[in-house]
């Protein structure tokens with residue numbers, strides 16, 4: 001059943017979230033400010049280190065436990081989008097980093113001394129077509145020199161280090177377009193004012209996202225993760241975890257909207273009876289509930305495959321799409337159920353509505369999931 005695994009973890013996370021009520025998020029939203037206290041509370045309680053193995057100071061929990069943590073955060077009306085990447089971006093270092101990199105970074109990420117929340121992949125010109133990125137890393141003796149631009153690099157202002165994807169060999173000269181891409185772990189504090197510039201982007205929700213400019217940023221050669229030119233597959237290997245965890249967040253959002261809508265529908269009386277007595281009000285909420293439950297099953301199936309070390313790409317993608325659709329349907333039903341009050345800041349609905357809309361587009365848009373399924377699962381011709 002949904003929301004019944006890891007009961008102790010869920011109860012603890014829920015307790016923590018109680019300290020961050022709607023008024024806390026409303027103020028941040030108004031000021032477009034970062035939820036520093038909330039992220040700090042999650043960090044000191046070890047929740048963001050759930051997936052880091054115990055030998056590096058984390059909790060060594062499976063992905064399904066991380067999914068439960070994020071689901072609870074969203075279901076409590078909070079927003080894990082501010083820090084969810086701290087949970088999974090370190091996976092690139094864990095799976096593909098050298099022993100020295102793991103020893104240097106993972107314990108500090110686990111303790112919260114280092115924030116690794118920035119993941120620089122998307123660029124303004126290439127968009128979803130990741131192999132067409134133009135940011136380059138040129139080897140020069142014992143360093144690399146980075147030039148180019150990223151966009152939508154979220155939480156960069158609140159990160160100490162960034163996982164960066166750049167071209168080390170031009171797309172024109174490699175055998176396969178997925179070759180020649182490399183991944184780096186970049187010390188942002190050193191790079192800022194040494195060629196690295198961040199420019200915040202104001203968005204429809206409070207998401208601390210930025211444009212990032214690299215102008216001859218020098219980084220040591222040992223910032224390279226794994227082998228030069230093989231970065232595309234390192235990035236791909238982390239994307240399933242990201243999609244599953246964001247799907248879990250969407251299930252949490254859906255739960256918040258459904259709980260909020262059904263409570264209001266029972267309480268609000270118009271024409272002398274509760275609005276929830278009308279099927280026109282009941283059905284969209286009930287339908288969203290069914291969608292949420294189905295999406296949750298797919299999240300669980302994706303977690304099961306991931307934890308067994310099996311290929312979960314199709315399930316991770318489907319989980320992300322179904323959960324984002326469920327949260328959006330629930331958001332829509334919640335606004336409609338509340339009538340005018342759905343638009344009032346103090347009800348938190350319009351904020352959560354704006355926040356959950358993102359997941360139709362990021363970290364991968366619905367169309368790209370559908371083309372993945374059409375091509376890789378159903379064997380139809382590649383459409384692009």
Ligand SMILES: Cc1cc2nc3c(=O)[nH]c(=O)nc-3n(C[C@H](O)[C@H](O)[C@H](O)COP(=O)(O)OP(=O)(O)OC[C@H]3O[C@@H](n4cnc5c(N)ncnc54)[C@H](O)[C@@H]3O)c2cc1C
Nearest residue numbers: 119120121122127128152153154361362363364365367384
């Ligand atoms: C708030 C926010 C935070 C983000 N955070 C990060 C981050 O931290 N790090 C990072 O690297 N990126 C981040 N992203 C980027 C995000 O992953 C991309 O926006 C997303 O992958 C879509 O890419 P795009 O915006 O370039 O759209 P485009 O690639 O320009 O696509 C535009 C539209 O066209 C559709 N489309 C494109 N090609 C096809 C096709 N062949 N078939 C059918 N439809 C197609 C897409 O589905 C989309 O709907 C973030 C984005 C946002 C808005």
